[in-house]
Amino acid sequence: MSEIRAALVGACGKMGSLIIRRILATDGIVLSAAFDLVNIGADVGEVIGAGKLNVPVSDSKDLSSVLKETKTDVLIDFTIAPATAVNAPAAATAGVNLIIGTTGLTAEQKTNITDAVIKNNVAAVISSNYSIGVGVFFKLIKDAAKYLGNDYDVEIIEAHHNQKKDAPSGTAMTAAEIISKEMGGKDLVFGREGLCPRGKEIGIHAVRGGDIVGDHTVMFIGNSERIELHHQAHSREIFVGGAVMAAKWVASQKKGVVYEMSDVLN
Numbered sequence: 001m002s003e004i005r006a007a008l009v010g011a012c013g014k015m016g017s018l019i020i021r022r023i024l025a026t027d028g029i030v031l032s033a034a035f036d037l038v039n040i041g042a043d044v045g046e047v048i049g050a051g052k053l054n055v056p057v058s059d060s061k062d063l064s065s066v067l068k069e070t071k072t073d074v075l076i077d078f079t080i081a082p083a084t085a086v087n088a089p090a091a092a093t094a095g096v097n098l099i100i101g102t103t104g105l106t107a108e109q110k111t112n113i114t115d116a117v118i119k120n121n122v123a124a125v126i127s128s129n130y131s132i133g134v135g136v137f138f139k140l141i142k143d144a145a146k147y148l149g150n151d152y153d154v155e156i157i158e159a160h161h162n163q164k165k166d167a168p169s170g171t172a173m174t175a176a177e178i179i180s181k182e183m184g185g186k187d188l189v190f191g192r193e194g195l196c197p198r199g200k201e202i203g204i205h206a207v208r209g210g211d212i213v214g215d216h217t218v219m220f221i222g223n224s225e226r227i228e229l230h231h232q233a234h235s236r237e238i239f240v241g242g243a244v245m246a247a248k249w250v251a252s253q254k255k256g257v258v259y260e261m262s263d264v265l266n
């Protein structure tokens with residue numbers, strides 16, 4: 001297959017700039033366009049310190065026309081939920097496949113994106129976590145939930161850097177969904193304060209501070225023992241590699257489908 005032409009929304013952000021650098025270093029994929037709210041008109045390579053790339057930072061208001069002009073195959077979006085809620089359906093309408101890394105999307109926003117993917121017959125990967133290790137972590141917690149069942153209380157603790165805008169993390173929410181499904185349905189309780197006797201629930205707690213890249217602990221707590229499964233991201237590079245892998249993968253998949261990272265890894 002010919003080279004995949006990939007564009008970034010959130011190109012000047014922490015994830016966007018690392019993904020552009022990885023695209024530059026990866027065979028079979030090229031950077032076609034870059035979008036952000038800041039540095040509009042500047043060369044994106046110069047903005048991220050990668051040298052001149054002759055790809056300007058475009059305003060996401062011009063997303064559809066720029067994607068068409070640059071013959072983009074796939075749009076990679078790592079921004080914030082309200083931005084993705086607008087940009088992802090616009091890209092799908094322009095016939096462009098999607099890799100969505102933005103977390104904090106509401107159920108309604110996800111449904112709208114899925115509808116646009118189906119209606120416009122493109123393919124998408126939406127994942128709260130593009131790391132390979134977290135793919136395995138999700139499998140392990142699913143097994144633990146299956147074997148331990150409702151005799152064990154479940155608590156999820158996540159920790160991230162002090163710049164993270166949404167809480168709890170998308171990964172913590174995905175973990176809770178996996179466990180709840182396996183245990184036949186649980187309420188989610190976010191932090192606790194005051195009188196709050198424990199019910200049929202999964203407790204979710206968010207820690208924010210310093211430069212923590214991303215820690216997730218799932219505790220299965222019984223009466224005389226507990227199991228704790230812990231994943232720790234040492235660097236954003238683990239998400240970057242997975243996102244670029246997904247971008248190369250998605251372009252050749254069956255259209256009209258929203259995939260998960262587990263589909264890419266399988």
Ligand SMILES: NC(=O)c1ccc[n+]([C@@H]2O[C@H](COP(=O)([O-])OP(=O)(O)OC[C@H]3O[C@@H](n4cnc5c(N)ncnc54)[C@H](O)[C@@H]3O)[C@@H](O)[C@H]2O)c1
Nearest residue numbers: 010012013014015036037060078083101102103128129130
């Ligand atoms: N799925 C994963 O594996 C994974 C991993 C890390 C981070 N994330 C998520 O990715 C997102 C970005 O994280 P980050 O650390 O790079 O944040 P960041 O704040 O460093 O970067 C976000 C960028 O998006 C830009 N932006 C905001 N609104 C925009 C709009 N309407 N159009 C164009 N650009 C816009 C901002 O200007 C900024 O440059 C967050 O939701 C974060 O939780 C996901």
